[in-house]
Amino acid sequence: MKRIALITGATSGIGEATAKLFAKNDIDLIICGRRKEKLATLENELSSLVSVRTLVFDVGDKDAVTKSLQSLNGIWRDIDILVNNAGGAHGLELFVDGDVNDWERMIDYNVKGLLYVSKTIVPWMIERKKGQIINISSIAGKQTYAKGMVYCASKSGVEAISKGMRLELVPYGIRVCNIAPGAVETEFSVVRFKGDKNKAKSVYKNFKPLIAEDIADSIFYCVNVPSHVQIADMTIFPSAQSDATTIHRE
Structure with a gap:
């Protein structure tokens, strides 16, 4: 029987690449x-390969998330794979110069949005006693860096949620994987720098960063290991990167 995957943040980057690979x-x-x-x-691109449903909502809007997900019925509630990918970074300033609106967006999308989506989907998985959750964190969730305090805090929250989910959901046969990418060239930096493409491009200058397809490959690996195997946590760097802020540039 075919599996069903729900992917948030599927319009670009890691989410889009994962949808195409799936x-x-x-x-x-x-x-x-x-x-x-x-x-x-x-949907038009992929519907010739598999059945596709689209849901339009902002993960930071609790009511919109709940209403959209509850609109699913029949077999579409039999979700085997949940990829909590939606999120992002906004701004890169010292704490004292930070924009409170940016902080709220990061917490709303990276933490609360993940919780809102999971709150609806997880009970369906519990009822079926099967399922797999992939939470997309970041190296920023493991190592705090200057000018990224709130983003790092939000991704640390994802790490904690992943651990808590694993503790609570193991009895139901639900596996939980936390994936923490390093430098991936997607729309991430364009969003962080408010559309400044030149500034975003400089982040990846003089080294070969990861691309969205690299993370999609990792997600696909995690959802295809044997049923007795659980990949709990995966950190992925480009070969030029050694920690959150250390990158060898040619």
């Missing part, structure tokens, strides 16, 4: 995001 491997999809047109384009 579709190529016969996994039906529920793709979620804020940009309706991008979701429609992705």
